[in-house]
Amino acid sequence: MMTPMIRATAASLLLAGxxxxxxxxxxxxxxIPPVTDALTQTECGDCHMAFQPxxxxxxxxxxxxxxxxxxFGDDATLSPADTAHIRAYLTANAGDVRGSELARxxxxxxxxxxxxxxxxxxxxxxxxxxxxxxxxxxxxxVTPSNCLACHxxxxxxxxxxx
Amino acid sequence: MTPARSLTLAALLATGxxxxxxxxxxxDAADRQAxxxxxxxxxxxxxxxxxxxxxxxxxxxxxxxWAGGDDRTPACTACHTENPRAMGRNAKTGRxxxxxxxxxxxxxFTDPDEVAKQFRxxxxxxxxxxxxxxxxxxYITFMMGQ
Numbered sequence: 553m554m555t556p557m558i559r560a561t562a563a564s565l566l567l568a569g570x571x572x573x574x575x576x577x578x579x580x581x582x583x584i585p586p587v588t589d590a591l592t593q594t595e596c597g598d599c600h601m602a603f604q605p606x607x608x609x610x611x612x613x614x615x616x617x618x619x620x621x622x623x624f625g626d627d628a629t630l631s632p633a634d635t636a637h638i639r640a641y642l643t644a645n646a647g648d649v650r651g652s653e654l655a656r657x658x659x660x661x662x663x664x665x666x667x668x669x670x671x672x673x674x675x676x677x678x679x680x681x682x683x684x685x686x687x688x689x690x691x692x693x694v695t696p697s698n699c700l701a702c703h704x705x706x707x708x709x710x711x712x713x714x
Numbered sequence: 715m716t717p718a719r720s721l722t723l724a725a726l727l728a729t730g731x732x733x734x735x736x737x738x739x740x741x742d743a744a745d746r747q748a749x750x751x752x753x754x755x756x757x758x759x760x761x762x763x764x765x766x767x768x769x770x771x772x773x774x775x776x777x778x779x780w781a782g783g784d785d786r787t788p789a790c791t792a793c794h795t796e797n798p799r800a801m802g803r804n805a806k807t808g809r810x811x812x813x814x815x816x817x818x819x820x821x822x823f824t825d826p827d828e829v830a831k832q833f834r835x836x837x838x839x840x841x842x843x844x845x846x847x848x849x850x851x852x853y854i855t856f857m858m859g860q
Binding site: 599600601624625626627691692693694695697698700701 | 804
């Protein structure tokens with residue numbers, strides 16, 4: 553089921569082939585600054601793990617906070633005050649604002665005018681997660697965005713393969 | 715922290731060491747009853763013939779394949795599983811969910827804001843509409859017996 557929103561996301565990412573070969577992997581490639589804001593942790597960690605802001609550019613977080621009434625099919629609406637607080641935190645720590653090594657790795661694949669809403673459609677993600685269908689079909693996985701099913705320390709920003 | 719909860723806490727502090735025994739559980743039961751009383755008042759206002767909550771109707775709500783909302787969640791059991799005493803899993807995001815039966819998780823249905831929020835979200839996802847006060851009370855009554 554391809555919603556218009558998801559199609560827009562895919563269109564805002566560069567095609568994998570159109571990019572120069574990725575830089576050699578560094579140790580920092582498996583760590584991204586974790587969420588440190590309590591309200592973001594609580595409200596955006598209600599239905600899934602609170603994703604680290606570094607995986608998307610600031611304009612994506614802005615678009616997401618504008619569209620919480622239809623958030624991937626869910627109503628994730630918050631009060632105006634909470635929305636403003638979380639928006640400020642996510643945009644100030646976005647991948648194109650405070651680029652850690654791993655965030656830069658993801659930002660490289662985003663078009664200058666692109667507004668992706670999914671981390672899991674970024675070519676950097678797809679390249680790291682090119683698994684056989686059996687892996688995705690495991691009952692505890694459900695969806696690629698369920699980072700915690702495979703990365704036990706994902707909430708601390710740690711994605712080392714274990 | 716709800717007013718009911720802070721009262722409970724104050725009572726515990728007043729009795730000092732008694733806090734290590736079971737009274738937290740008694741506080742949960744009181745908090746849950748307060749939520750049920752509120753729902754009963756709401757149900758009576760909606761229908762003067764309201765005659766209390768029933769666990770069997772709550773079970774039907776829980777197990778029926780409504781398929782009225784989100785494709786991924788045709789029934790409550792899509793996330794909470796057929797067995798209320800078992801761990802569940804969010805069918806949209808994969809995140810684990812603690813058992814919904816009160817016997818398995820004694821602080822179930824004790825925070826009014828949380829209860830209101832989840833009924834709003836989950837009934838919308840499953841039935842494609844809000845649940846009535848009658849349905850909510852029936853559901854909680856069923857889970858209290860599980």
